[in-house]
Amino acid sequence: MRALIVDDEAPARAKLRRMLAGYLDVDVVGEAADGAAALELIAQLAPDVVFLDMQMPEVGGLDVAASLPDGGPALVFVSAHDRYALQAFDTHAVDYLLKPVEPERLERAMQRLRAAGVSAAPRAPSAAPPAHLLIAERGRVQLVRCADIEWLGAADNYVDIHLADRALLLRRTLESLLKDLGPAFVRTHRGAAVALAHVREVQPRGKGDATVVMASGAEVPCSRQHRATLRERLESAGRA
Numbered sequence: 001m002r003a004l005i006v007d008d009e010a011p012a013r014a015k016l017r018r019m020l021a022g023y024l025d026v027d028v029v030g031e032a033a034d035g036a037a038a039l040e041l042i043a044q045l046a047p048d049v050v051f052l053d054m055q056m057p058e059v060g061g062l063d064v065a066a067s068l069p070d071g072g073p074a075l076v077f078v079s080a081h082d083r084y085a086l087q088a089f090d091t092h093a094v095d096y097l098l099k100p101v102e103p104e105r106l107e108r109a110m111q112r113l114r115a116a117g118v119s120a121a122p123r124a125p126s127a128a129p130p131a132h133l134l135i136a137e138r139g140r141v142q143l144v145r146c147a148d149i150e151w152l153g154a155a156d157n158y159v160d161i162h163l164a165d166r167a168l169l170l171r172r173t174l175e176s177l178l179k180d181l182g183p184a185f186v187r188t189h190r191g192a193a194v195a196l197a198h199v200r201e202v203q204p205r206g207k208g209d210a211t212v213v214m215a216s217g218a219e220v221p222c223s224r225q226h227r228a229t230l231r232e233r234l235e236s237a238g239r240a
Contacts, residue, residue, distance in 0.1 A: 001027065001049060002027050002045065003048065003051060004030050004041055004045060004051070005028060006038040006050060007053040007056070012053070013033075029047055035056060035059030035060070035132075036059065039068075042072065042073060046073075048073055048118040049075070049113055052077050061077055063131060063132040063133065065093075066130035067132075067133050070176050076095045078099060078101065095108070129180065129181050130146060135161060135169070144161060144163070149163060151214055152178070152194075153191060153220075154174040154192065184197065187226055188212055192220050194214065196237045197237075199214060200213045200217075202222065202231070
């Protein structure tokens with residue numbers, strides 16, 4: 001079982017590494033002190049499980065979880081507070097450990113990982129949408145505020161993340177990413193979705209289709225089957 005430890009506090013990482021060293025079926029392949037480094041190491045090392053701190057400066061554990069590719073490693077969240085447990089389990093995390101981690105609780109988490117076959121379950125919508133996405137591109141990890149995303153475009157097993165001035169590629173499917181991002185985004189087409197806050201206008205087209213004009217001037221297709229939902233969501237958000 002290849003494990004990665006992610007925590008912004010070095011003593012916490014060291015303690016968990018010492019505890020995991022007692023398991024013959026666990027190999028700690030790396031450590032990361034922040035979300036960006038975690039994403040890079042996950043891509044490089046392909047761990048089976050990530051022990052992920054829920055609270056880290058700027059980028060929290062939920063942000064990291066939302067940025068992982070579909071079918072990524074199993075997650076065990078670690079936190080000093082129990083108030084985030086519901087959000088963690090909403091991501092289908094295997095377990096949630098409270099700091100200071102007790103040997104008995106770690107043993108239970110290990111049993112759950114073995115029982116799960118150390119495979120990530122399909123993700124469910126999180127109770128709290130992520131504030132950021134971490135996107136690896138051209139050898140570095142970029143931090144993107146979800147509030148700055150204008151629209152999303154499907155590209156096979158990737159999603160084009162469109163900001164006002166650039167686009168980035170994230171290894172997720174559009175369907176699963178929309179589940180994480182929550183109600184701030186709505187699908188307009190089989191291969192596209194828009195952020196309600198950035199919609200400037202909806203221009204009718206023939207046969208019930210439409211074009212969604214974004215704040216930057218970008219034009220996103222809206223098919224007839226999604227147009228009514230878009231209108232309802234815009235009205236609910238006070239954007240109609």
